[in-house]
Amino acid sequence: MPLFEAVLLALQTIRTQKLKSFFTMLGVCIGVTFLIAVVSIVEGMSLYMENDLVGKLLAVNTFEVRSRPNVNIGSTTEAMWREYQRRPRLMEQDVAPVVAALPPEALWAPMSSDNNISATTLTGRPKAVQAYNTTRTYFEIKKMGVAAGRVFSPQEDAMGSLVVVIGKDVKDHFFANVDPIGKELRLGNLPYTVIGVAESQGSALGFSFDKFIVAPYTSPLRRLTNRQKGVIDAVMVKSPSEAIMTATMADVQEVMRSVRKLRPGEKDNFVLETSSSALSFFAKIKQYLVLAGVVLPAIGLIVGAIVIMNIMLVAVAERTREIGVRKSLGARRRDIMAQFLVESTTLSILGAAIGVALGAALAKIIAAVSPLPASVALWSVIVAVIVGAGVGIIAGVYPASRASRLDPVVALRSE
Amino acid sequence: MSSPSAPDSLTETAERRVVSSAQGDAPDKDWVIVTRGITRQYEMGGEIVRALRGVDLAVRRNEYVAIMGPSGSGKSTLMNLIGCLDTPTSGEYWLNGLQVSTMSDDALAQVRNKEIGFVFQTFNLLPRATALQNVELPLVYAGIASGERKKRAASALERVQLAERMSHKPNELSGGQRQRVAIARALVNEPSILLADEPTGNLDSQTSEEIMRVFEGLASQGQTVIMVTHEPEIAAHARRVVVLRDGLIASDDSGDVYRTSRLGQGH
Numbered sequence: 001m002p003l004f005e006a007v008l009l010a011l012q013t014i015r016t017q018k019l020k021s022f023f024t025m026l027g028v029c030i031g032v033t034f035l036i037a038v039v040s041i042v043e044g045m046s047l048y049m050e051n052d053l054v055g056k057l058l059a060v061n062t063f064e065v066r067s068r069p070n071v072n073i074g075s076t077t078e079a080m081w082r083e084y085q086r087r088p089r090l091m092e093q094d095v096a097p098v099v100a101a102l103p104p105e106a107l108w109a110p111m112s113s114d115n116n117i118s119a120t121t122l123t124g125r126p127k128a129v130q131a132y133n134t135t136r137t138y139f140e141i142k143k144m145g146v147a148a149g150r151v152f153s154p155q156e157d158a159m160g161s162l163v164v165v166i167g168k169d170v171k172d173h174f175f176a177n178v179d180p181i182g183k184e185l186r187l188g189n190l191p192y193t194v195i196g197v198a199e200s201q202g203s204a205l206g207f208s209f210d211k212f213i214v215a216p217y218t219s220p221l222r223r224l225t226n227r228q229k230g231v232i233d234a235v236m237v238k239s240p241s242e243a244i245m246t247a248t249m250a251d252v253q254e255v256m257r258s259v260r261k262l263r264p265g266e267k268d269n270f271v272l273e274t275s276s277s278a279l280s281f282f283a284k285i286k287q288y289l290v291l292a293g294v295v296l297p298a299i300g301l302i303v304g305a306i307v308i309m310n311i312m313l314v315a316v317a318e319r320t321r322e323i324g325v326r327k328s329l330g331a332r333r334r335d336i337m338a339q340f341l342v343e344s345t346t347l348s349i350l351g352a353a354i355g356v357a358l359g360a361a362l363a364k365i366i367a368a369v370s371p372l373p374a375s376v377a378l379w380s381v382i383v384a385v386i387v388g389a390g391v392g393i394i395a396g397v398y399p400a401s402r403a404s405r406l407d408p409v410v411a412l413r414s415e
Numbered sequence: 416m417s418s419p420s421a422p423d424s425l426t427e428t429a430e431r432r433v434v435s436s437a438q439g440d441a442p443d444k445d446w447v448i449v450t451r452g453i454t455r456q457y458e459m460g461g462e463i464v465r466a467l468r469g470v471d472l473a474v475r476r477n478e479y480v481a482i483m484g485p486s487g488s489g490k491s492t493l494m495n496l497i498g499c500l501d502t503p504t505s506g507e508y509w510l511n512g513l514q515v516s517t518m519s520d521d522a523l524a525q526v527r528n529k530e531i532g533f534v535f536q537t538f539n540l541l542p543r544a545t546a547l548q549n550v551e552l553p554l555v556y557a558g559i560a561s562g563e564r565k566k567r568a569a570s571a572l573e574r575v576q577l578a579e580r581m582s583h584k585p586n587e588l589s590g591g592q593r594q595r596v597a598i599a600r601a602l603v604n605e606p607s608i609l610l611a612d613e614p615t616g617n618l619d620s621q622t623s624e625e626i627m628r629v630f631e632g633l634a635s636q637g638q639t640v641i642m643v644t645h646e647p648e649i650a651a652h653a654r655r656v657v658v659l660r661d662g663l664i665a666s667d668d669s670g671d672v673y674r675t676s677r678l679g680q681g682h
C-alpha cells in the first residue's frame with residue numbers, strides 16, 4: 001500500500017476514535033509542548049541578549065580595546081577579577097598606535113567614562129548619570145541618532161566645548177515638560193549646554209540604556225570620568241566590513257602587545273571586546289539550558305511512547321478480526337506491519353504538531369505576562385516533528401510486528 | 416478408516432487419475448484444485464487432533480462444488496487449506512498449476528490475493544469503510560492505482576446490483592446487501608476460485624435464496640465456486656457435492672445425485 005494511502009487510512013482510523021486518539025497522543029503532545037516552550041524561552045533570552053542587551057552595548061562589526069572586559073555576564077571568577085585589577089590601564093598615548101594599525105575606512109573613537117557622575121540643574125534634584133567623554137564619531141559608531149537638537153560639531157569636539165547630548169531618561173528627569181535644547185546642565189560644577197537628546201536606546205532586563213550624557217572628549221568632564229591623568233577606558237573601533245574585522249582585530253592585537261611590551265607566550269593584558277566575546281559565557285549557559293529543555297521533555301516523550309505502545313497493542317487485539325480479513329484478501333506481513341506503524345507514527349506526529357502549537361502559545365503567554373522573552377526556533381519545531389515520528393515508530397514496532405505475525409485462520413475466528 | 420484412499424463411490428474417473436498420479440506432478444491447466452493426500456494435524460490442549468487424514472480432491476475449472484459434513488468433519492480445515500490461509504501437515508495442494516502447500520506466508524498472501532475470493536458467513540466487511548472501499552481492498556493489496564481501483568470496484572458492485580449503495584457503510588446495509596458486497600469484493604480480483612464458507616449462515620431463507628441465485632449466476636458465467644455448508648438445501652444448489660466425515664471424503668457426487676439420494680431417504 002502506498003504511504004500516502006496508508007496515512008489517509010491512519011487518519012481515518014484516528015478520526016473515528018477521537019477521544020482515544022486524543023489520550024494516545026497526550027504524552028507526546030505534553031512532551032513536545034514543554035520542549036518547544038522551554039527552547040523558545042531560552043532562544044528568546046539568547047536573542048534578547050544578543051540584540052537588545054549586548055547589541056546595545058557593543059554594536060555590529062565593532063570592537064573595543066579595553067584593559068578589561070566591560071560586559072561581564074556572570075563569567076568572572078575572583079581570580080580573574082584580581083588579574084583584571086593588576087592590568088595596566090589603557091592610556092591616551094595608546095590610541096595613536098592603535099589607530100595607525102586600522103584600515104583607512106575604519107571609524108574610531110577614544111572614550112573615557114564613569115557610570116556615577118552627578119548631574120544637577122539649578123532647580124532640579126541631582127541625578128547620577130553615566131557620563132562619556134568621546135568624539136562625535138561615537139554617535140556614528142553606535143548608530144545613535146538624536147530625537148531633538150544635534151550632536152557635537154567638529155569645532156566643539158576639537159575645543160572641548162561645554163556641550164552635552166543627553167539620554168531620554170536624563171531629559172525626562174530634568175526637563176520633563178520643557179524643551180531641553182539650550183538649557184543648562186551642571187556637571188562637576190561646570191555649566192554644560194544641552195545641544196541634543198539622543199533617541200531612546202530602550203532597556204534590557206529592567207536596565208535603562210537612556211541614563212547617559214555624552215560630552216566632547218576634551219571637555220573638562222574628562223577629569224571626572226578618569227581622575228588619573230592620561231587614563232582612558234576604551235578605544236572604540238568600527239570595522240568597515242565583517243570580512244576584514246578579524247584581520248583588523250589581529251593587527252590591533254599585535255600593536256597592543258608591542259605597546260604593552262608583551263613577550264611571546266605572555267597572555268594579553270588587554271581585551272578586544274566584541275558582542276560575541278561578551279556573549280561567550282551566556283552561550284555556554286545556553287547550551288545547558290537547551291540541554292535541559294530537551295532532556296526533561298524527553299521523559300514526557302518516553303511516557304508518551306509507552307502509552308502509544310499500549311494503545312496500539314490494544315488496537316491490535318481489538319482489530320484482530322480486521323487483520324484476519326485483510327490477510328485473507330492478500331495483505332502480506334509487511335502490509336499489516338506498515339499499516340500499524342504508519343498509524344502509530346501518524347498519531348505521534350499529530351501529537352507533536354499539536355504540542356508545537358501549544359508550546360508556541362505557552363511561550364507567547366509566558367512572554368506576555370513575564371519579562372522573559374520568547375522566540376520559537378525553527379530547529380526546535382523540526383526536532384519536535386522528528387522526535388514525534390521517532391517515538392511513533394519505536395512505540396509502533398512491537399505492536400505492528402505482533403499484528404503482522406497473526407495467523408489468518410486464528411485472526412478470522414476471533415470475535 | 417485411516418486409509419487415505421478414495422471411497423468406493425468414486426469410480427475410475429479423470430479426477431481419480433489426476434489425484435493418484437505421482438506426487439510433484441503438476442496437473443494440467445484444466446484443474447483448478449488438486450489435493451493429494453493432504454492431512455492437517457494440530458495440537459489442542461496437549462492432544463493431537465487429526466482434522467484431515469488424507470484428502471484427495473480434484474476440481475475442474477468452472478465447477479460449482481459444495482463441501483458438506485457434520486461439525487468436526489474437517490470441512491473448515493479443508494476450506495482453510497483450499498483458501499491458502501493454512502498449509503497442510505503433509506500431502507500436496509496444487510492451485511491453478513501452482514504448488515501452494517510449501518509456500519511462505521507472504522507468497523500465500525499473494526496467492527490469496529490473486530487466486531481466491533473469500534465469502535464468509537459473517538461477511539467480514541470492515542465496519543468503518545464504505546462498500547466501495549471494502550471492495551477496493553484486494554486491489555489495494557494487488558498494488559493497483561487508486562483510479563483504476565475505484566473503477567473496477569464500482570463495476571464489481573454493479574455486478575451484484577449494488578451500484579446505488581457504494582458509499583454506504585456496512586451497518587447501513589441489510590444482511591443480503593452486505594453479503595453481496597462481500598461477493599463483489601471476492602470477485603474484484605477475478606480469482607480462480609470463489610470460496611464461500613457458509614455464505615447463507617447468517618441470512619434468512621428468502622435472502623439465502625437471493626444469494627444462491629447470485630452464486631448460480633456466477634457459476635453459469637464460468638466462475639469456479641466452492642462452497643462449504645452444512646445445509647443440504649444450500650448444497651443442493653451446487654452441481655457437485657463432496658461430503659466429509661472424520662477428516663476423509665465420504666462421498667463425492669453430483670448435486671443431482673445427492674438431491675435424489677436425499678429424496679430417496681424420505682426427507
